[in-house]
Amino acid sequence: MIEYLKGEIAEITPAMAVIDCNGVGYGVNISLNTYSAIQSKKNAKLYIYEGIREDAYILYGFATKQERELFLLLITVSGIGGNTARMILSALSPAELCNVISSGNDKLLKTVKGIGLKTAQRIIVDLKDKINTTGIETVGGDMFPQTVHSEVHEEAIAALTMLGFPQAPSQKVVTAILKEEPALPVEKVIKLALKRL
Secondary structure: OOOOEEEEEEEEEEEEEEEEEEEEEEEEEEEEHHHHHHOOOOEEEEEEEEEEEOOOEEEEEOOOOHHHHHHHHHHOOOOOOHHHHHHHHOOOHHHHHHHHHOOHHHHHHHHOOOOOOOHHHHHHHHHHHOOOOOOOOOOOOOOOHHHHHHHHHHHHHHHHHOOOOOOOOOOOOOHHHHHHOOOOOOHHHHHHHHHHH
C-alpha cells in the first residue's frame, strides 16, 4: 500500500499531477484544493489513495491527510465513486464540506456537478455522525446567508457554466465573491468571477 508520494512535480494540471519519485513518474488524480496547494511548488508530498479495479489502477493524491480522510468517507456512500468524491472536494474545501454536511445543507451540495438531491441527502445522512470524528475545523456559520444569496449563487454558476467554464472552479470563485460581498447582484458576481477565472 502506498501511504504517500514525495518527489518533484514533473507535470501538473488542475486534475492530474505527475510526481517524479527517483525517476519513476506517478500519475496522480488530484482535486482543485490540492492543485491550489501545490501548483507553485517544485516538490510535493501527496497522501495517496489507491483505487484498484478490474480494468484500472488509479492513484488519488491529496495535499493533506484531512482531505484524504474526507475522500475515504465520501466513497463509503453508496453511489459515490472516486471521481465524484474528487469533484466534491474540488468544489468545496475540507472545512466547507464538513460545514455543509454537519449543517445538513443539501442545496449547496447539490450544486456540485454530478450530485443530485437524493445523493446529496444520502451523503449528509451517511456522514453527519462520522464528520465529527475527523477533527477538521468547520467554517464558522453558514458559507453565505442562505435565502437571497443561494439564488444569486446558483444563477451565477449556471451562467458561468453556460459560458464554458468548468463548474467546480466557477463555484469556488462565486462562493468566494459572495463571502466578501454578500449583497452583490448576480450580474456583478458574474463580472467579478470572469476576471478571476
